[in-house]
Amino acid sequence: MDEKIVIIGNGIAGSTLALQLAEKGAASVTLISDESSYFFSRTALMYVYMGHLTKEQLEPVSRESWDQSPIQRVKARVLSIHPEDKELSFRTSGGDEKQLTYDRLVIATGSKPAFYDWTGQEAEGVLGLYHLSDLEKLEKWAPNASTCPEAVVIGGGLIGIELCEMLLSRQIKTTLIIRESFFWSSHLPESDAQLVEKHIQSHHLNLIKEDELLEINTDETGRVSSIQTKKGETISCNLVGITTGVRPNIEFLKTSQLELDRGILVDDYLKTSDPSIYAIGDCAQLRNPLSNRSAIEPVWYTGKLMGETLAQTFSGEPTPYNPGIWYNSAKFFNLEYQTYGRVQPKASQPESEQHFHWEADEKAMTFAYDKTSGAFLGINTFGIRLNHRIVSSWVETAITLQEVIDRIEEAHFDPEFSHRYYNQIKHAFVQNN
Ligand SMILES: Cc1cc2nc3c(=O)[nH]c(=O)nc-3n(C[C@H](O)[C@H](O)[C@H](O)COP(=O)(O)OP(=O)(O)OC[C@H]3O[C@@H](n4cnc5c(N)ncnc54)[C@H](O)[C@@H]3O)c2cc1C
Numbered sequence: 001m002d003e004k005i006v007i008i009g010n011g012i013a014g015s016t017l018a019l020q021l022a023e024k025g026a027a028s029v030t031l032i033s034d035e036s037s038y039f040f041s042r043t044a045l046m047y048v049y050m051g052h053l054t055k056e057q058l059e060p061v062s063r064e065s066w067d068q069s070p071i072q073r074v075k076a077r078v079l080s081i082h083p084e085d086k087e088l089s090f091r092t093s094g095g096d097e098k099q100l101t102y103d104r105l106v107i108a109t110g111s112k113p114a115f116y117d118w119t120g121q122e123a124e125g126v127l128g129l130y131h132l133s134d135l136e137k138l139e140k141w142a143p144n145a146s147t148c149p150e151a152v153v154i155g156g157g158l159i160g161i162e163l164c165e166m167l168l169s170r171q172i173k174t175t176l177i178i179r180e181s182f183f184w185s186s187h188l189p190e191s192d193a194q195l196v197e198k199h200i201q202s203h204h205l206n207l208i209k210e211d212e213l214l215e216i217n218t219d220e221t222g223r224v225s226s227i228q229t230k231k232g233e234t235i236s237c238n239l240v241g242i243t244t245g246v247r248p249n250i251e252f253l254k255t256s257q258l259e260l261d262r263g264i265l266v267d268d269y270l271k272t273s274d275p276s277i278y279a280i281g282d283c284a285q286l287r288n289p290l291s292n293r294s295a296i297e298p299v300w301y302t303g304k305l306m307g308e309t310l311a312q313t314f315s316g317e318p319t320p321y322n323p324g325i326w327y328n329s330a331k332f333f334n335l336e337y338q339t340y341g342r343v344q345p346k347a348s349q350p351e352s353e354q355h356f357h358w359e360a361d362e363k364a365m366t367f368a369y370d371k372t373s374g375a376f377l378g379i380n381t382f383g384i385r386l387n388h389r390i391v392s393s394w395v396e397t398a399i400t401l402q403e404v405i406d407r408i409e410e411a412h413f414d415p416e417f418s419h420r421y422y423n424q425i426k427h428a429f430v431q432n433n
Contacts, residue, residue, distance in 0.1 A: 003104065005103065008032055008106070012042075012303040013108040013280040014031060014281070015307070016307025016311070017280065021063065021315070027314065032073075035131055044058050076090040076091060076098075080253075082256075097275065105277045106278045106310065108279070110314055111130065113245075129163045129241060145172050152176075153240075160243035164176050180210070181208075188354075189345055192364065211229045213229060223278065250283055255393050262296060267287055269319070309322075340386075341376075341379065341395035343355070343379065367379050375398040388413075406426075408426070
């Protein structure tokens with residue numbers, strides 16, 4: 001009889017695994033998830049509120065393909081797992097509680113927004129931005145600027161800036177409060193952060209730095225009316241977005257005996273402390289991450305790669321997870337951002353890592369290199385898209401920065417990126433040296 005594989009969570013990690021296993025046809029696969037019947041692109045949630053996409057257009061795989069695939073899909077909430085019986089309990093949308101057995105179980109339950117016990121955080125008008133239900137809350141609480149004239153967003157990572165862009169697209173006056181002295185300082189060198197700050201402020205975002213949320217105040221109906229900051233400022237608002245990071249979504253495992261830390265601890269093969277249970281995506285925490293990499297990397301590409309890796313292992317080719325070169329991409333309003341390899345922000349930049357920053361016309365590149373050997377370590381690009389394969393291979397083979405600059409045209413990707421910038425970069429590099 002086919003091995004019975006049960007996957008909890010139909011995000012990028014769980015769906016990638018399920019689809020690849022179905023293609024190989026070797027196992028019976030059940031995908032159980034509570035948020036939606038079909039896999040959707042969480043990274044594009046903002047475009048639904050902004051009117052660019054419908055919810056169905058968020059789905060990278062057609063409903064027809066899912067319906068025709070042998071994968072059994074169950075829309076239900078898993079309440080607990082019982083590894084000793086290889087069984088889990090779940091609640092269907094109709095409210096029935098049921099059990100399901102497995103031979104191998106994969107937990108791919110993603111993240112949830114991190115809230116920090118602020119007074120008033122349960123009030124009507126306070127939300128995170130992660131789930132489809134957050135879009136529904138936004139439509140209810142902030143459909144337009146007459147219902148919601150003012151909003152405050154707390155925490156300036158990628159999700160925070162997306163929420164600001166969403167609110168501003170409906171003419172809602174928006175303030176972003178960040179604790180740090182410059183934008184996304186946990187990830188960006190100061191010069192990059194300054195470029196992003198200038199860009200977002202040009203879109204009428206009110207940016208308050210070096211302050212924090214103290215508490216959320218409500219009116220007599222229980223709806224948000226203002227917030228108080230630690231520095232004593234009161235800002236009136238009808239909506240508060242909390243985007244102070246995400247946490248692995250693992251509460252339902254607390255009684256399972258699985259070894260947990262911030263996430264579900266997994267070995268190099270993505271196996272948990274129970275030999276029949278694996279974890280992938282945002283909820284997985286690597287026991288042995290590579291140096292300079294995080295044990296939990298809550299990004300799309302990590303979930304996809306973990307799903308692909310586990311599909312290989314389950315198909316009889318045991319494969320350790322190799323995160324490859326760090327890569328991520330995002331948009332700050334109209335400013336495209338890509339990052340490859342290692343470009344450390346000031347706080348964590350070792351002495352051996354040097355940066356060369358070039359900037360013109362709201363476009364920038366920050367190259368990181370090793371001070372002694374000149375080896376290229378990584379790059380941040382803004383407003384310019386580079387060829388993923390080529391830049392990754394440059395980081396992987398650690399060619400010198402000099403070579404990268406000499407060959408920068410080879411990484412050309414963006415049709416709108418005028419070739420004249422290459423000469424500018426080369427010229428600036430010579431001047432810099
Ligand atoms: C607004 C936003 C923008 C983002 N932008 C980017 C970006 O630009 N680039 C990037 O790399 N990353 C981005 N990310 C992060 C990226 O979306 C996540 O890293 C990725 O979606 C995580 O995938 P996953 O499969 O691990 O989990 P998820 O996508 O979270 O899927 C897990 C699913 O499991 C379900 N589930 C959880 N617990 C249970 C349970 N007990 N029972 C049943 N079902 C359960 C959840 O409801 C969820 O649907 C963004 C995230 C957000 C929210």
